[in-house]
Amino acid sequence: MSSRVQTNLQKVLAAGHFAVTAEVGPPQGPNPEPVRAKAAILKGLADAYNVTDNQTAVVRMSSIAAAKILLDEGLEPVMQMTCRDRNRIAMQSDLLGASALGLKNVLALSGDHQKASGAGKLNGHPGAKNVYDVDSIQLLGIIKGLRDEARQQGGDAITEPAPFFIGAAWTPLGPPVEFRVPRLAKKIAAGADFVQTQAVFDLKAFAAQVKKAHEAGLTEKVAILAGIIVPRSAGMLTYMNKNVPGIEVPEALIARMKGAKDAKAEGMKVTVELIQAVRELPGVKGVHLQAIEAEELLAEVIPAAGLTPRPLV
């Protein structure tokens, strides 16, 4: 990891604290207030906040703009950038712009394909032309080049290094499972300083993959933040198990949620248990929490897991 970068998230990890990140989806509109409202709910609960980049290929306020709004509200953003909508020219230009605005954590993703726009709920833009000039691993390399060599992908110099703390996503349980640890190694080789994983429900399977990464020496090179989605019902778990690639939900967990009198309270309990369990795994340095469009749940569950107050570094 570059010593030049000093984001809060990096400092928390460097100091050996168990890190917490959360997710903020920008609104489908031009008004900054929804972002500020989410910021008000989430402030002080996490070390940094991911801002998604037109997730599910639905047009939303840009991740750069929403990240800047968070920053102005005193929250440290992790600006997500996908490979779907920008070629390498636009990517690097946006990265320089983001850096100028004070956005220093950036996370590279392939991005959801536009054909699956809106996940069946919204129209999206399935007729759009995608870009995919570079893939997420190549984007990591580009960001690292801007930071470590002050150089653009094409070879031209930039005026000074752009200090980024570089993130990636990791889907440890996605098929072909035997290639997921090697792919993590590729992301690290390309430039990833930290990864956030696809949501964990199957602890055993997740632990097995993390163990492999640990034994391969990868957890020394990258901070793994385990992804946790707060479950709200058995139906939600069944849906994710069936439809969200890379998410494995054990039957027993679905049954437990089904049997619960108060599904919301049970979901909180499950979340706290998951957090405590991943915390025990060697190589897991934090959690990345999501409560898809129900941020108020995070305000309950993060303190309940004993993760507040967040360290001041």
Place this chain on the structure above:
Amino acid sequence: MIVAEWKPLPELLAGLKGYKNLLLVGCATCVAECAAGGEREVNTLAPTLHMALKNQGQDINIITRTLERACEPEFVEELAEIAPQVDAIMSLSCGIGMQLIAERFLDKPLLPGVNTTSLAIREAPGLWTARCRACGDCVLGETFGLCPVARCAKSLMNGPCGGTRKNGRCEVDENTDCIWYLIVERAKARGELESLNQVRQPKTWSNSAHGGPKRIVREDLRS
């Protein structure tokens, strides 16, 4: 082969409004193989158009021809005699053949009868799947003969995205294999999984569509 697909009938009919004599041209090569624009399809489409237009009160005379290869000038020349008798030409050839026909008969409106969609193979009867996108920088040697440009929905170069389904299909279409799933399978079968560990740098796209209209010059063949 180059694969084309029929345009919707209403679109074809709308394009034919006002014409009295139409030349409907097929091609006996790729579009015949993919059952979109060969002699058989020409012979089926002609009466269909005729009938549908008649129902709309338009009487049209349709002459049919199927060229050996619509992408070669000498075959297109075969239309020279018949072309003056019609007021429009509809072609079921691929976009390449269509342009050659349009170029040869500049005074005739050229109507595309098909959409050219892909470079594909016939995988099974009635099923064609894309194989190549003419990217100009072939990587098949590194991907065990499976093309990640044409066959990965995101043209990824460094392995599968997080979207591979449990059954190895692509997140974008439950009936399409995740090509990276198959690449990993083939690499494993060959005992060469490690070869995929190398980070592949950004591709050069400029030797294809992204370098501006392609112009291939072979000095040794120019007279």
